[in-house]
Amino acid sequence: MTGEATDLMIFPKIGLILFFGFFVGLLVWVYRRRGRKIYDKESMIPFDEAPEAQPPIDEAPKDEP
Amino acid sequence: MSQPEQNTGLERLTYNDKVVRQFFWATVVWGFVGMLVGILIASELANWRVNMGIPYITFGRIRPLHTNGVIFGFACNAFFTAAYYSTQRLVKARLYSDVLSQIHFWGWQAIIVCAALTFPQGLTFGKEYGELEWPIKLAITVIWVVFAVNYFGTLLRRREKHIYVSIWFYSASIITVAALHIVESFFIPVSFLKSYSMFSGTQDALVQWWYGHNAVAFILTTPFLGMMYYFIPKAVNRPVYSYRLSIVHFWSLIFVYIWAGPHHLHYTALPGWAQSLGMVFSIMLWMPSWGGMINGLLTLRGAWDKVRKDHVLKFLVTAVTFYGMATFEGPLMAIKSVNAISHYTDWTIGHVHSGTLGWVGFMTFGALYWLAPKLYGVKLYSDKMATTHFWLGTVGIVVYIVSMWIAGITQALMLQAVTPEGKLLYPDFVQTVAAIEPYYYMRLFGGLLYFSGVCLAVVNFWKTMKSAPTPVDETVLVPVRFVPSRLTDDLEEATRQKDMTGVVNKLHHILESKPMVLTVLALLTISVGSLVELVPTFYIRDNVPLIASVKPYTPLELEGRDIYIREGCYLCHSQMVRPFKDEYLRYGPPSRPGESVYDHPFQWGSKRTGPDLARVGGKYPDLWHYRHMRNPRDISSKSIMPVFKWLLTDKLDTSLTKAKIEAMRTLGVPYSKDDVDSADVRRDRQAAEVAAVLKDQGNVPETVKDKEIVALIAYLQRLGTDIKKEAPQ
Numbered sequence: 203m204t205g206e207a208t209d210l211m212i213f214p215k216i217g218l219i220l221f222f223g224f225f226v227g228l229l230v231w232v233y234r235r236r237g238r239k240i241y242d243k244e245s246m247i248p249f250d251e252a253p254e255a256q257p258p259i260d261e262a263p264k265d266e267p
Numbered sequence: 268m269s270q271p272e273q274n275t276g277l278e279r280l281t282y283n284d285k286v287v288r289q290f291f292w293a294t295v296v297w298g299f300v301g302m303l304v305g306i307l308i309a310s311e312l313a314n315w316r317v318n319m320g321i322p323y324i325t326f327g328r329i330r331p332l333h334t335n336g337v338i339f340g341f342a343c344n345a346f347f348t349a350a351y352y353s354t355q356r357l358v359k360a361r362l363y364s365d366v367l368s369q370i371h372f373w374g375w376q377a378i379i380v381c382a383a384l385t386f387p388q389g390l391t392f393g394k395e396y397g398e399l400e401w402p403i404k405l406a407i408t409v410i411w412v413v414f415a416v417n418y419f420g421t422l423l424r425r426r427e428k429h430i431y432v433s434i435w436f437y438s439a440s441i442i443t444v445a446a447l448h449i450v451e452s453f454f455i456p457v458s459f460l461k462s463y464s465m466f467s468g469t470q471d472a473l474v475q476w477w478y479g480h481n482a483v484a485f486i487l488t489t490p491f492l493g494m495m496y497y498f499i500p501k502a503v504n505r506p507v508y509s510y511r512l513s514i515v516h517f518w519s520l521i522f523v524y525i526w527a528g529p530h531h532l533h534y535t536a537l538p539g540w541a542q543s544l545g546m547v548f549s550i551m552l553w554m555p556s557w558g559g560m561i562n563g564l565l566t567l568r569g570a571w572d573k574v575r576k577d578h579v580l581k582f583l584v585t586a587v588t589f590y591g592m593a594t595f596e597g598p599l600m601a602i603k604s605v606n607a608i609s610h611y612t613d614w615t616i617g618h619v620h621s622g623t624l625g626w627v628g629f630m631t632f633g634a635l636y637w638l639a640p641k642l643y644g645v646k647l648y649s650d651k652m653a654t655t656h657f658w659l660g661t662v663g664i665v666v667y668i669v670s671m672w673i674a675g676i677t678q679a680l681m682l683q684a685v686t687p688e689g690k691l692l693y694p695d696f697v698q699t700v701a702a703i704e705p706y707y708y709m710r711l712f713g714g715l716l717y718f719s720g721v722c723l724a725v726v727n728f729w730k731t732m733k734s735a736p737t738p739v740d741e742t743v744l745v746p747v748r749f750v751p752s753r754l755t756d757d758l759e760e761a762t763r764q765k766d767m768t769g770v771v772n773k774l775h776h777i778l779e780s781k782p783m784v785l786t787v788l789a790l791l792t793i794s795v796g797s798l799v800e801l802v803p804t805f806y807i808r809d810n811v812p813l814i815a816s817v818k819p820y821t822p823l824e825l826e827g828r829d830i831y832i833r834e835g836c837y838l839c840h841s842q843m844v845r846p847f848k849d850e851y852l853r854y855g856p857p858s859r860p861g862e863s864v865y866d867h868p869f870q871w872g873s874k875r876t877g878p879d880l881a882r883v884g885g886k887y888p889d890l891w892h893y894r895h896m897r898n899p900r901d902i903s904s905k906s907i908m909p910v911f912k913w914l915l916t917d918k919l920d921t922s923l924t925k926a927k928i929e930a931m932r933t934l935g936v937p938y939s940k941d942d943v944d945s946a947d948v949r950r951d952r953q954a955a956e957v958a959a960v961l962k963d964q965g966n967v968p969e970t971v972k973d974k975e976i977v978a979l980i981a982y983l984q985r986l987g988t989d990i991k992k993e994a995p996q
Contacts, residue, residue, distance in 0.1 A: 225519060225554075232511045241510035244779070247431040248500050251356035251743070 277744045282355045284740040286368040288642050290348040291635060292728075293376055297340025298631070299725055300383075302718050304333040309714050311909065312876070313707040315899075318909035323387035325909045327835025331398040332386040337623065338396060338486060340379045345631040346490035347371070347414070350437045352638060353497040354421060357431045359745040363420030367413050374410035378403055389833035390460050393868045394471075396479050397451045401462040404452045411448065415441050422782040426745050430782050432513040436493030438782060439521050439789040443485040446790070446797075451478035457930045458923055461829075465934060468863030469536055469811045472871050473529065473804050477797065480528035487623065489521065491630045495563045495587060498634045502579045508565035512558055514775065520555035521789055523548050526796035530601035533610060534845040535871060536860040538810045541800055542603070548796070549601030556594035563587040578653040582633030585661060589625025593618065608679040611841060611875040613703065613710075617671025624664045624717055632656070632724060639731050643738050648730035652723045659720035666713030674706035683849045691852050696878040701905040754781055814861035816993040819936045820985065822924050822950035823957075827982025829927070830975050831870070834911060841872030842881040842986065855882040855987065862990055865936050877908060882987035889957060890964035892980045893971075914976040924950050957981055 310317040311326045318325045355362060362368050381403045385391075391398040399407070418441060422434065451474060453465040466474050500507050507513060529537060529545025564587055567574065574580045596618050600609045609615060640647050647653060681699040684692035693699055757777040778785050804810050820828060831837070844850050846857040858881050863869055872879075887895075891902065896914050899906035928946045932938040942949075951972075957980055958972035971977060 228515055228518065232514050238509075238511065240776070244429050244431065245500075245506035245510040247357055247427060247429060248353075248433075248497055249504075249506070250427075251359065 276747060278747050279742055280359065280361060280745045281740050281742045283351070283362040283365060283368055284642060284738070286362065286365075286372055287348055287352045287638075288738060289372050290344050290351065291638060291642060293372070294341060294344040294348055294631065294635065295725055295728055297336060297344055297379060298628075299721060301333060301336030301341050302714075302721055304329055304336055306711070306714050306718055308333055309707070309711040312907065313704070313711050315907045315909055320910050320912060322389070322834075322911075322913050325834070325911075327838055327909075328387055328389050328391075328833075330835060330838050331391060331395075332383060334396055335382045335386070335398065336379070338482065339375075339382065341631070342487055342490075342623075342627050343375070345494075345627075345634070346437075346440070346486070347375070348638070349494045349497070349634050350418065350490065352642075353433055353494075354418065354437065357434060357497070358422060358425030358427045359743075360421055360424045360426055360748075363417050363424060367417040367420075371410060371413050371417060374406065374413065378406050378410060381406070385460070389835075391832060391835070392454065392462065392464065393832040393837065393870075394451065394464060394475050394478075395838075395873060396482050397448075397475070400460050401452070401454050401456055402459065404448070404454070407448060408445075408452075411441075411445055415445065419782065419786070423751075424748065426748050428749060428751070428780045429776075430779050430785065431496075432507070432510065432517065433493040433497040434782065435517050435779075435785060435789070436489045436496065438786045439517070439793075440485045440489045440493070442786050442790050443481065443489075443521070443525075443793050446793070447478045447481050447485065450474060450801075455930050455934060457926050461923060461927075463927075463930055463934065464868035466869075467865060467867045467934070467936075468869050469538075469860040470804055471867065471869040472532055472535065472537060473541065473801060475869065476531040477525075477528040477801060480531060481525055481793075483622070484521075484524040484527075487627050488524070491586075491590075491627055492516075492520075492559055494630055494634055495559075495583070495590075498579075498630075498637055499563055499566050499583050499587070502577065502583055502633070502637055503567050503570050503573060505566065505570065508562050508568065512562045516555055516559040516562060518792065520552075520559065522792045522795070523552050523555060525793045526800065527552055527601065529800065530606065531873065532871075533601075533603050533606040534847070535843050536858050536862070538804065538860075541804065544800060546601050546603055549598045553595065553598050557591060560587055560591040560594070563590075578650055578657055579633050579637045581654070581657045582629045582636060585657070586626050586629035586633060589621055589629065589664070593622035593626055596621065607845075607847065608683075609675060611873070612675035612679045613671040613706070614675025614679070615874065617668040617675060620671070621664065621668045624660070624667065628717075629660065632660070635724070635728065639728055641741075643732055643735035645731060645735040648727050648734060652727045656720040656723045656727070659716050659723070663713045663715070663717030663720065666716060667710055668713075670706040670709035670713060674703040674710075677706075678703050682853075683847070685849060685852070689852075691849060694853070695903075696853070696875075697903045697905045700876070700907055704907070707907075751780070754784060757781075811860040811864060813864060814859065814990065814993060817862055817864065817989040819865045819931065819938055819942075821953055821981070822928055822946040823953040823978050823981045824985045825927055825931070825982075826919060826921070826924060826950065827978035827980070828870075830914065830979045831982055832868075834914075836880075837870050837872045839872075839874065839876035839908075841875050841879045843871040844879055844881050850879070854879050856990070859990070862987075865931070867931065867934055867936070877906075880983065880986055882990075884984045884986040884988040885991075888964055889960045889980050889984065890967070892983055893961055893965065893967060893976060896976055896979070914979060915971070915974060917975050918973055919954075919975045919978050921947065921950065953981055954978070 307317070307324065308326055308330050322328065351362060382399055385400060385403070386398065390400050392400055418437070422430065454462040455465055456462045464471055496507055496513060526548035527545055529541045530549045533542050533546070564584065567584065574584055599605055600614070600618060636647065636653050678699045681693045681702060686692050754777070760773070778788070844854045844856065844858045851857070863871070893915070895902045896911040898910050898912070899908040925943055925946045928938050928943050932943060954972045954977045957977045958969050961967035961971055962969055
């Protein structure tokens with residue numbers, strides 16, 4: 203392997219670490235404390251489209267992580 | 268279409284449900300037609316006689332009609348139906364423009380009609396899932412832009428600040444499909460209905476499968492995930508299991524998916540680094556895919572009993588289950604050692620259909636069964652018929668995919684089998700075809716079961732519509748339109764948070780209320796993988812080294828090649844020898860990137876219903892090919908290839924020969940000006956030579972010299988011969 207080729211081999215490793223770090227970071231951030239509460243309202247948008255026409259929403263078990 | 272209610276802060280809004288109903292029926296009609304053509308081609312594969320010697324219905328010509336019919340006719344219309352219905356309600360706004368909605372609807376249906384008219388005539392661009400010729404490609408571009416303006420215009424007029432997750436998936440689909448379609452369509456026109464791909468060989472293959480795989484991603488997956496996030500919560504009447512998981516699902520899926528295309532080109536002449544990227548990202552794709560599947564299924568937590576009684580939920584839940592199965596199988600098949608078995612076989616066909624029939628089909632029918640009563644204001648005509656449809660469909664899919672698994676693995680193992688002496692155990696390709704023929708009948712049976720369910724759905728929807736009074740668009744009370752804040756103001760407010768967590772908390776929230784910013788970020792996300800894979804293949808010469816002995820086709824060979832493309836030969840025959848022992852023994856040395864540099868478009872293929880043809884030149888006499896096209900059973904009694912007898916009688920169209928050579932020259936194929944000027948003379952001279960050989964070998968009348976068969980023979984006899992002239996290294 204030439205010296206130039208060896209130098210280039212560092213990029214896949216850096217790329218892998220970046221990808222891995224990005225996904226782990228995303229997971230940690232999305233599942234941060236109080237995160238569920240933040241998105242409760244957004245998850246109800248499909249049921250808020252025509253309030254008078256909607257049946258009451260079923261109570262779902264609170265087991266979401 | 269909105270009127271303020273006095274002193275309530277609300278206004279009355281009427282949704283544009285007319286266009287939703289139109290797309291609803293377009294989905295039903297094209298689904299019926301596309302799947303009917305699927306039944307026809309499955310019959311043709313099971314029994315060659317079904318081709319009936321009619322060019323317009325021969326497998327190679329109508330297979331694109333099936334794939335385009337179900338992708339652009341059925342799936343895209345389902346996407347438009349769902350996106351227009353759900354988005355209006357999720358953002359509490361009528362569609363941006365009634366006129367654009369109608370242009371979108373009629374324009375799209377006209378495109379599919381054009382596809383139905385051109386494919387049977389053999390008018391094709393020659394690239395899988397992108398076969399439509401250039402005027403129709405341009406029409407797709409225009410209509411897609413109309414759709415995008417209408418859709419994003421609706422988002423900009425919304426009354427709901429927050430953009431729900433379904434809309435992220437719809438938006439990413441719209442923008443990514445536009446990018447895929449534009450790059451894949453780079454063409455140079457030769458005439459009004461003939462064009463060549465601007466890319467060739469290895470580069471064309473990479474672009475093709477970047478497009479092809481991501482058409483699966485952004486036409487057959489992300490729009491339907493958007494549907495999943497809307498219709499499952501609505502049908503089960505409870506919010507999605509985890510909105511947070513949907514954020515991870517969205518970003519990771521669109522980022523990873525775009526890299527996976529090269530797994531369609533394992534062990535080919537594509538550079539190894541691109542194959543490795545394709546494999547690694549395909550395996551990574553397991554995570555977001557299953558994250559999404561889990562999110563969909565767990566939305567039913569505590570309500571699984573509803574599935575027993577509700578046909579809509581039956582379809583939706585089974586669709587998500589098939590999504591899980593297909594997205595487990597896909598990465599598995601992308602592992603190179605597994606791909607060595609699965610590629611070019613019916614296993615791939617089985618995999619595709621578990622996704623399309625199970626995921627796309629069932630998600631669509633679930634949504635349609637949910638929508639029909641709402642769009643027409645009456646109960647569904649028959650719940651029983653819907654449930655019967657479900658069971659017919661489910662059993663049909665299982666029969667279909669199991670038959671294809673068995674056929675694929677059987678054929679691959681037979682083709683690879685070698686005796687202790689190092690010889691092929693089944694040297695004749697047709698031996699493997701005969702072994703799997705019963706499974707082609709089994710596949711047909713599975714398809715018929717699925718299709719009979721579709722027929723029930725058509726009747727059910729029709730009766731539902733007929734039982735309804737004149738449909739009325741839904742009118743609701745909604746808040747008055749809000750004025751979106753500026754991005755800079757939002758960011759400023761976010762940075763005023765007391766701690767870093769507060770700032771970060773705000774950021775994605777801001778993004779979720781900025782549809783255009785979110786869409787641009789989605790475009791950037793898919794651009795990363797696209798650029799990393801495509802750019803080096805174009806700009807680093809080492810990826811596609813030229814071979815001195817490989818020369819451009821003669822004018823007659825080029826005409827023959829166009830006939831090969833017209834008849835869809837590439838759909839059953841590859842031109843790519845992989846570096847495996849059995850392929851070396853059967854076909855010769857492995858293919859190299861430099862061998863196909865003048866192939867616009869590339870002809871590597873994706874399925875071997877018949878043997879590879881990369882080295883077929885000179886293997887058989889000209890008369891063999893003549894007899895083979897007239898009736899393949901004269902050569903090989905067990906062959907399932909259709910007859911192509913019209914090639915023996917139809918006159919070769921020579922009006923475009925010069926223009927074709929000129930177009931190739933423009934694309935960089937090393938033809939001289941003299942080659943262009945003398946194209947007609949050289950074509951006729953070579954045709955006379957082939958005709959003389961045919962006369963010599965089988966007393967074929969000399970009048971054959973101006974027939975299409977002569978050009979096709981010239982092309983086939985050229986394949987793989989240049990590489991044999993290469994000086995020993």
